[in-house]
Amino acid sequence: MTDNLSTRTTYQANCHCGAIKYSVTLPRPLQAFPSDGIPGNNIARCNCSICTRNGYLLVYPMREDVVFQCGEETMASYLCATKGAPHRFCPKCGSALLVDIAGVDVEALKGRNAVNVSHEDCL
Numbered sequence: 001m002t003d004n005l006s007t008r009t010t011y012q013a014n015c016h017c018g019a020i021k022y023s024v025t026l027p028r029p030l031q032a033f034p035s036d037g038i039p040g041n042n043i044a045r046c047n048c049s050i051c052t053r054n055g056y057l058l059v060y061p062m063r064e065d066v067v068f069q070c071g072e073e074t075m076a077s078y079l080c081a082t083k084g085a086p087h088r089f090c091p092k093c094g095s096a097l098l099v100d101i102a103g104v105d106v107e108a109l110k111g112r113n114a115v116n117v118s119h120e121d122c123l
């Protein structure tokens with residue numbers, strides 16, 4: 001499963017302190033969830049307790065479309081009740097960056113990551 005390559009935009013993103021920098025390429029237009037059922041086109045507000053507390057607003061790019069320029073190896077992880085999906089954050093400034101959903105057994109999310117859009121510029 002891939003997103004439509006002809007209508008994609010790459011956004012630069014970073015944590016608050018700038019220790020972690022990455023880009024996220026997403027299809028356009030993004031839609032509020034629920035939308036057309038294509039995960040890459042969705043913006044979703046997860047209602048689990050940790051996502052609510054951290055104000056996550058998630059998009060679901062393909063994993064190869066999240067490219068780290070620096071700091072990936074420094075990200076800290078928090079495992080809550082959903083142990084298959086570690087919440088990743090900057091250990092220096094605390095910015096909540098993404099939820100690693102590689103271990104989530106949902107067909108529509110295979111090969112994707114869940115990125116908090118509040119750190120992307122111009123989204």
Ligand SMILES: [Zn+2]
Pocket residue numbers: 015016017018019020090091092093094095
């Ligand atoms: Zn930081």
